[in-house]
Amino acid sequence: MIRTMKNCCIRYFSKGLCLLLAAALLVGCGQSGQTETKTLRVGVAVYLQTDTFIDAIVQDLERLVQAREAADGIKINLNIVDGRGSQITQTEQIDRLIALDYDVLCVNIVDRTSAAQIIDKAKEAEIPLIFFNREPVAEDLSRWEQVYYVGAKAEESGVIQGQILLDRWLNANPSMDKNGDGILQYVMLEGEPGHQDAMLRTEYAVQTLTGAGVSVERLAGDTANWDRSQAAARMSDWVNTLGDSIEAVISNNDDMALGAIDAYQSLDIPPEDMPVIVGVDATDPALKAVEEGLLYGTVLNDAQGIAENMLELALLLESGQDPAQSDLTLADGKYIWLPYRRVTLRELQAEQSPAG
Helix, strand or coil, X not given: CHHHHHHHHHXXXXXXXXXXXXXXXXXXXXXXXXXXXXXXXXXXXXXXXXXXXXXHHHHHHHHHHHHHHHHHCCEEXXXXXXXXXXXXXXXXXXXXXXXXXXXXXXXXXXXXXXXXXXXXXXXXXXXXXXXXXXXXXXXXXXXXXXXXXXXXXXXXXXXXXXXXXXXXXXXXXXXXXCCCCCEEEEEEEECCCCCHHHHHHHHHHHHXXXXXXXXXXXXXXXXXXXXXXHHHHHHHHHHHHHHHXXXXXXXXXXXXXXXXXXXXXXXXXXXXXXXXXXXXXXXXXXXXXXXCCCCCEEEECCHHXXXXXXXXXXXXXHCCCCHHHCCCCCECCCEEECCCEEEEXXXXXXXXXXXX
8 A cells, every 4th residue: 555655655745655555545544543444344133123132132233242342442333234033034134244344243143944054055155053942943043154143052941831830739838739739730822823932841841740740731831922902811721611620821032921911900909819830931020920919920941141142152253253262162073052040039038048
């Protein structure tokens, strides 16, 4: 650049004026910090931002980005796009992010069977790809070395749900066994058809109970697509047909668990007459319901941890570093697993106590 400018100066100006211009240019560069700060451009595609847990991840990510910019003097541009539950819409949004040449893509995929298509698009464009919260199958993640997953193992949340119910069944007073038959009668609110988290949470919650010797009976079950209003409608129907024979409501997430509570409240059924209700995610509304004695328990799905690890992984990938050689803990070179944690009123009170 200096050589080109100097030749230009020799052609049109005197040598003295050329040197003066060069000096001014160097001074100007020094005043602006000598090197221009590169902006990290991260495209974030979510399946549905009105989902309470997904919105929590987005808010945590935005907050963490602001803190990182202030602390390290870097620039990070987040572009959040909402697929609104449509894979067609989300794929079109990802196509636009790729066309705009974003540095890293973070995808909370609508339909995990479409992961291969998205991976191939990112690979062709040479844009590193981070899936989060909704896990593609291992075969798809192996299609390219620059694709990763950040989230938690769904089966663990199901196990913890089962443990929460087991503890209540064995130890709590009053008893969950309303009819005294020694069988835990339950209904199941499932996330969505074919969704891995829904299937694993459903399977392992029940398996944990039966594995501990508890006899169970499934009175009803249906999908409510992670949605509070849909769950309320399902629960209202079940209460009308099954009455007080329901001893537990097992929900694949907190929004649906809160929908079950809405159904009981709309029927003017007091909390002491509701079944034991458990969810997953530990969203703010769910934690409030636990404190109020409406939701018996939930399972912390670490939204902030997902956001933190995605941001760190994105910064590493953009800088060309190998995440496997970083402080991040990667399983099989692909996965960053976040632990789940049980939450009942006892855990909340322990955290709020001076000793906690």
